[in-house]
Amino acid sequence: MRIINIIAVALIFMTVAVKAQTDSSATNNGDSTLNTKIVPPFTTSLDALEDDSEAPQDVSGLLQSSKDVFSNIAGFNFGAARYRVRGYDSENFTVSMNGLTLNNPEGGRAIWAFWGGLNDITRYQESKSGISASSYNFGGIGGYSNINARATAVRKGTKISYAYSNRSYNHRAMVTHSTGMMENGLAIAISASKRSSGEGYVEGTYYNGASYFLSIEKKLNDKHSLGIVGYGAPTVQGKRSISTQETYDLTGNNYYNSYWGYQNGEKRNSRIRTNHKPRIMLNHYFKMNDKTTLNSSLYYSFGKGGNTRLNWYSAADPRPDYYRNLPSFYGNPGDEAMFDELTALWQGNDPTTTQLDFDQMYFANSKNLFTQTNADGITGNNVTGNRAKYIIEEARKDISHYGFNTVVSHKKSDKMMLTGGLTVSKYKSENFKVVNDLLGADFWVDVDQFAERDFADELVAQSDVNNPNRIVKEGDRFGYDYDINIDTYSGFGQVEGTTTKIDWFAGFSVKSTTFWRTGNYQNGLFPDNSLGDSEKQSFFNYGVKAGGIYKLTGRHLIRLNGAYLTRAPFSRTAFVSPRTRDQIVPDLKSEKIMSGDISYIVRYPKIKTRATLFHTTIKDKTWSRSFYHDDLNTFVNYMMTGVDQVFTGVEFGAEVNITSTITLSAAYATGQFLYDSRPTATIIQDNSTELLAESKTIYFKNYKIGGIPQTAGSIGIQYRSPKYWFTGINFNYFTDIYLDANPDRRTEEAVAKYISTDPQVDEIIDQTKLDDDYTLNFFVGKSWRIKNKYYLRLNLNVNNLLNNTDFKTGGFEQLRYDQNEIGKFPPKIGYMYGRTYFAMVSFSF
Amino acid sequence: MIRTKTLLGITLLATTLLFTSCEKEFDSPPIKEIPVGSVLTVADVKAMLVPGQETEFTTDLSVYGVVTIDESTGNLYKETYIQDATGGLYLRFTASSGVYIGDSVRINLNGGSILEYTDMLQINNLDPDNNVVKISTQKFKQPxxxxxxxxxxxxxxxxxxxxxxxxxxxxxxxxxxxxxxxxxxxxxxxxxxxxxxxxxxxxxxxxxxxxxxxxxxxxxxxxxxxxxxxxxxxxxxxxxxxxxxxxxxTRFKICPDIYKYFSDENITSGGWTTQLVTGSIDWTTSDQGQSGNFYGVMSNYIPPNVAAETWLISPSLNFGASTAPIFDFRNAYNFSGAALEVLVSTNYDGTSTPSTATWTPLSVKLSSGGFGWVNASDLPNGPVDLTPYLVNNVYIAFKYTGTNSNGSTWEVDDIEITY
CATH class of the missing domain: 2.40.50.140 (Nucleic acid-binding proteins)
Structure with missing residues (x-):
């Protein structure tokens, strides 16, 4: 019955398409969604990857091109629930293009948005999950993915596609053309796309992105080829907030977004992310002989990334979901009138209450006459004008990154392959703020308003004491300005062997990392350690890995992998407060990663399964954040060292072809992703370097790593018609989702006021578990071959078919908390989108 | 050729797709005006107070003034004061006022209220954006x-x-x-x-x-x-x-090196000690009858009278480098009983029971009763003579004595020692 319904849907869909003759001969061009895989080449997780936030990303979607039965299903169905393969952060997953690592040196993560919209190119990737041999680099314990951007790797021909969706964008148009190798020895591939939206799924959000890609390859002779690759993806995105349950309940909207407000009757988002970080690569492919190849590359990447937000001076916090602007702030006896009034305004979705009020900010800025005396550090220079109470500022991270990479592969025999490589990378990021919009005011004065209030000495409040009382206008840098420099030199070697019974590999890596901060402002709070180069932090790291597959028979395999490596701390967490000073987190050291897994793999034409048991420990991680500490009554820099994590679990995937047209699939993964130590915390006052606490023990052992489902399962059925259409449905279930825990609540001091029987103790230290939930995903597609030359394809993918809008996919406890009233700063929670669809028509020839 | 054409065509198509994603420029909204309404002086506003109640302003009323104090030092919070020729006015805001000393402002009172709180007249509940118009800056009012x-x-x-x-x-x-x-x-x-x-x-x-x-x-x-x-x-x-x-x-009143005014309501602050030789009644502080002005007091009347010997002893005094130390205090008493003894010692250890040391009486002027206050240095005694004690580690003590049948109430205050 269901099949008939599905067919009906598919038929309706077809009526909008051109009436085309269906060809009965199968296509087999390496690209078709029909012949290689049942599932179409787009996923919810890829949608999540459009987001270039620096938060951990789900990488399971990258595994779509892997042949692995578990990764396939997980990649298509678990992403929307923020599932992470084996619980790993994405810094454990190496992404490369033509062998060049794309992971950002500051935080270790690969930001997919930098090449978003180039799906026609990024599909040519080789991915493996877990520890494995890699002919490009040492890889991470989570796996690796290498995008082949050689012009000759892109399928010859032209492809034009258009997609319509209600996710982060509405429209996507994409065109790709590849010449293949031409008679003159040239191959050219180009691709361009445009993604845009009116308003995204969440109110006030929008997306505008373009992307371009050009790859030229020239075959010089039988031994040498040269290539040049350039790409970029300028994007502009209006972001969504993550908020407290109170705001969702009051507005009756689990997708409530506090970031936007009305300006002149138009919706304006205060948090705009812009990004454009193009990359150019020069490749040299050298086939020394039949056995040895040497591929070398030079690369340069540059560009800007910015995030805007509101800032305000001598004015009330304009954010509608600031805790003092919510009814719950008026929960005390005597405040009932205010509570009722605010509740009514919120429940009525009154936009001047629930959203930002840009008109009011313009109004306030239009009448804030102010005289800045001794402006720009010039005595007697008095500037009078409307000083901004509210501005939109943009925090920028502009990068300049270049390097060199070479990999040699030598086939020692039919049974043994040797690979080795060297990489040099020089990275620099410029970090600063610019005034994005004065919102009608005349200027902003570059002083730290908190320091201004705390210290009587006016010089202390200066962002740059060499340029005091600076008047800044739109486009001017202000606030902070520093560079992060990271130099790395690395090498790896690998040997792979194969026998009739055993395939095996072993590899090692060495890496030297040096990073430092260069301050461009002399901060008034820290005049002695803010300007110029910091002390250089150097780390030497190494790694070893090995693995093998024992073939019991050709159809039953046992796979065993292990790795041990050390990793330099990331510069992102190494500085106490890089915006103001060059102070380094005390006791900074390399992380130690140990990982192993064992799998049993079955491969029959009709049944494919994999079952894996894995265990990983990551020791000596560094964690640092800045937040307002209510108990200490000040803004603090909070650091933990000796943070250990453990990841233990199983993965199981199975695909069964019941008939030649019907396939059943199942995937299940469960694990214990835990903190495994009692880290040591150091707390430093943000504006004085005063040590507020030292060697503070965080009772964090066995707390769950939050924000991800620790258990996920999926079962699905797919139907593939000999008439070139296919459809399928998956039911996915997620459980063991926890809120990320605030370390400071797991300390002796946090519960010092209470005795063990007080209910507050549990409130403070217990970790919140979110509800189990499920999704249903559906897809359908059809392809036509026209006149033996043209291919027309239609795909429709519906996620969360039942429109389940109550699925809390994660969240975190706020770092700010009140010991006496833990509910004063409740956790922030995110919900999964309700029903979303992605429909695509593509035409290729 | 066909290939080249296709490539050109595709490039063209690609370029059209590739218009740069640029941020939308927003219109500046039309800016509303804050109405003036009736104009009042500060005196007019103050006259609108209805004693004992909070009155809300519901019409446009404007008062002009110059800001005389602001929040920039943090001494004020969400509040400011303005002044015109008729007087000063205390303004309280719902958020940081955003005004600075010397700002010439117009305050529209609409939405605010006027009340007297702990005897201070104030305008409450003003919105810094909607109620304030800055006319000019740097118009400093002279005190x-x-x-x-x-x-x-x-x-x-x-x-x-x-x-x-x-x-x-x-x-x-x-x-x-x-x-x-x-x-x-x-x-x-x-x-x-x-x-x-x-x-x-x-x-x-x-x-x-x-x-x-x-x-x-x-x-x-x-x-x-x-x-x-x-x-x-x-x-x-x-x-x-x-x-x-x-x-x-230069001060007009020279401050003593050691003083005890009892204003902190603490009998032992500043290194002073008490010794309970007999009974369990200790020296205490009180301001009875003289609100706000605390003094040290000792009485053995619970009732009834109980036997008591209670000492109040100074911290160690170092007169070694001094030529003419000055000691003075005020005292008063009532009810019959033994007189307060004022003693000095050079061999007390600061902690033991007083009998372990030698104490010499000092000649001071004592109250003649009826809680009449006198200074120890009042005539005929004159300044208390400490010249025999120009050594370090000197202690001065007030010894109270009472019996089961009688006892006075002794009060001491403003103890000052200069050396």
């Missing part, structure tokens, strides 16, 4: 030089409330020596006593959030600029910036 006697006279309170004033020839009380403006650690406000040469005093109150809260008070005599507030019938001063306190001149 009015005022006599303290006139300032603290509550008959003048409506004149002075909210006004920017200057006091000349004033100094902080000796009891405030070494203290800070407020308590920065607990961020609590503190009162400090300021004296003039005529024996008048007024409170200077500062916020623990002020960025000068941890600054030590200046110790000399000089001038001070402040805004006047009132709290439950007592005038208070709020300073704008410690830089406006030029208290660097």
């Amino acid at each position: 009015e030089v005022t006599a303290m006697a006139s300032l603290i006279d509550t008959a003048n309170s409506s004149y002075y409330q909210g006004r920017l004033i200057q006091l000349n020839d004033v100094e902080f009380d000796c009891a405030e020596t070494g203290k800070t403006f407020a308590d920065a650690l607990t961020q609590s406000s503190e009162d400090r006593i300021l004296n003039d040469t005529s024996g008048n005093f007024v409170i200077v109150r500062s916020s623990g959030f002020a960025n000068f809260a941890s600054t030590t008070l200046p110790t000399g005599k000089g001038n001070l600029i402040a805004v006047v507030s009132e709290y439950q019938g007592t005038m208070q001063l709020i300073i704008r910036n410690p830089a406006e306190l030029t208290l660097y001149g």
Whole structure:
């Protein structure tokens, strides 16, 4: 019955398409969604990857091109629930293009948005999950993915596609053309796309992105080829907030977004992310002989990334979901009138209450006459004008990154392959703020308003004491300005062997990392350690890995992998407060990663399964954040060292072809992703370097790593018609989702006021578990071959078919908390989108 | 050729797709105006107070004035004072006021309210954006030089409330020596006593959030600029910036090295100790009959009278480098009983029972009863002579004695020792 319904849907869909003759001969061009895989080449997780936030990303979607039965299903169905393969952060997953690592040196993560919209190119990737041999680099314990951007790797021909969706964008148009190798020895591939939206799924959000890609390859002779690759993806995105349950309940909207407000009757988002970080690569492919190849590359990447937000001076916090602007702030006896009034305004979705009020900010800025005396550090220079109470500022991270990479592969025999490589990378990021919009005011004065209030000495409040009382206008840098420099030199070697019974590999890596901060402002709070180069932090790291597959028979395999490596701390967490000073987190050291897994793999034409048991420990991680500490009554820099994590679990995937047209699939993964130590915390006052606490023990052992489902399962059925259409449905279930825990609540001091029987103790230290939930995903597609030359394809993918809008996919406890009233700063929670669809028509020839 | 054409065509198509994603430019919204309505003076506004109640303004009423104190030091929070020719006005806001000293402003009172709170007239609930228009800046109001006697006279309170004033020839009380403006650690406000040469005093109150809260008070005599507030019938001063306190001149009252005024209501603060030789009644502090002025007191009447011998002993005094130490205190008593003994010792250890040391009586003027206060140095005794004790580690003690049948109530205050 269901099949008939599905067919009906598919038929309706077809009526909008051109009436085309269906060809009965199968296509087999390496690209078709029909012949290689049942599932179409787009996923919810890829949608999540459009987001270039620096938060951990789900990488399971990258595994779509892997042949692995578990990764396939997980990649298509678990992403929307923020599932992470084996619980790993994405810094454990190496992404490369033509062998060049794309992971950002500051935080270790690969930001997919930098090449978003180039799906026609990024599909040519080789991915493996877990520890494995890699002919490009040492890889991470989570796996690796290498995008082949050689012009000759892109399928010859032209492809034009258009997609319509209600996710982060509405429209996507994409065109790709590849010449293949031409008679003159040239191959050219180009691709361009445009993604845009009116308003995204969440109110006030929008997306505008373009992307371009050009790859030229020239075959010089039988031994040498040269290539040049350039790409970029300028994007502009209006972001969504993550908020407290109170705001969702009051507005009756689990997708409530506090970031936007009305300006002149138009919706304006205060948090705009812009990004454009193009990359150019020069490749040299050298086939020394039949056995040895040497591929070398030079690369340069540059560009800007910015995030805007509101800032305000001598004015009330304009954010509608600031805790003092919510009814719950008026929960005390005597405040009932205010509570009722605010509740009514919120429940009525009154936009001047629930959203930002840009008109009011313009109004306030239009009448804030102010005289800045001794402006720009010039005595007697008095500037009078409307000083901004509210501005939109943009925090920028502009990068300049270049390097060199070479990999040699030598086939020692039919049974043994040797690979080795060297990489040099020089990275620099410029970090600063610019005034994005004065919102009608005349200027902003570059002083730290908190320091201004705390210290009587006016010089202390200066962002740059060499340029005091600076008047800044739109486009001017202000606030902070520093560079992060990271130099790395690395090498790896690998040997792979194969026998009739055993395939095996072993590899090692060495890496030297040096990073430092260069301050461009002399901060008034820290005049002695803010300007110029910091002390250089150097780390030497190494790694070893090995693995093998024992073939019991050709159809039953046992796979065993292990790795041990050390990793330099990331510069992102190494500085106490890089915006103001060059102070380094005390006791900074390399992380130690140990990982192993064992799998049993079955491969029959009709049944494919994999079952894996894995265990990983990551020791000596560094964690640092800045937040307002209510108990200490000040803004603090909070650091933990000796943070250990453990990841233990199983993965199981199975695909069964019941008939030649019907396939059943199942995937299940469960694990214990835990903190495994009692880290040591150091707390430093943000504006004085005063040590507020030292060697503070965080009772964090066995707390769950939050924000991800620790258990996920999926079962699905797919139907593939000999008439070139296919459809399928998956039911996915997620459980063991926890809120990320605030370390400071797991300390002796946090519960010092209470005795063990007080209910507050549990409130403070217990970790919140979110509800189990499920999704249903559906897809359908059809392809036509026209006149033996043209291919027309239609795909429709519906996620969360039942429109389940109550699925809390994660969240975190706020770092700010009140010991006496833990509910004063409740956790922030995110919900999964309700029903979303992605429909695509593509035409290729 | 066909291939080249296709490539060209595709490139063209690609370029059309590739228009740069640029951010939308927003229109500036039309800016609303704050209406003027009827214009009032500060005096007119003050006259609108209905005693005992809070009255909300529901029409457009504008008052013009110059800001005399602002929030930039943190001494004020969400509040400010303005002044015109008719007086000063205290304004309270729903958020940081965003105005600065010298701003010439128009305040539209609509939506605010007027009330008297702890005797201070205030305009409450003003919105810094919707109720304030800045007309110009740097229009500084000069403080009015005022006599303290006139300032603290509550008959003048409506004149002075909210006004920017200057006091000349004033100094902080000796009891405030070494203290800070407020308590920065607990961020609590503190009162400090300021004296003039005529024996008048007024409170200077500062916020623990002020960025000068941890600054030590200046110790000399000089001038001070402040805004006047009132709290439950007592005038208070709020300073704008410690830089406006030029208290660097020679004091008119020399502060003693050791003093005990009991104003902290603590009998043992400052290193003083008590010894209970007989009975269990200890020295205590009280301000009975003289509100706010605390003193040390000892009485053996529970009732009934019980036998008591209780000592109040000074910290160790180092007269070794001194030539003429001065010691004085005030005392008073009532009811029949043994006289208070004032003793001195050079061999006491500071902790043991007093009988372990040798104590010599000092000749001082004692009260003649009826709780009549006298100074120890009053005639005929004159200044207490400590010249025989020019050594270190000297102790002075007040020894109270009472019996089961009788006993006096002895009060001591303003103990001052200068060496």
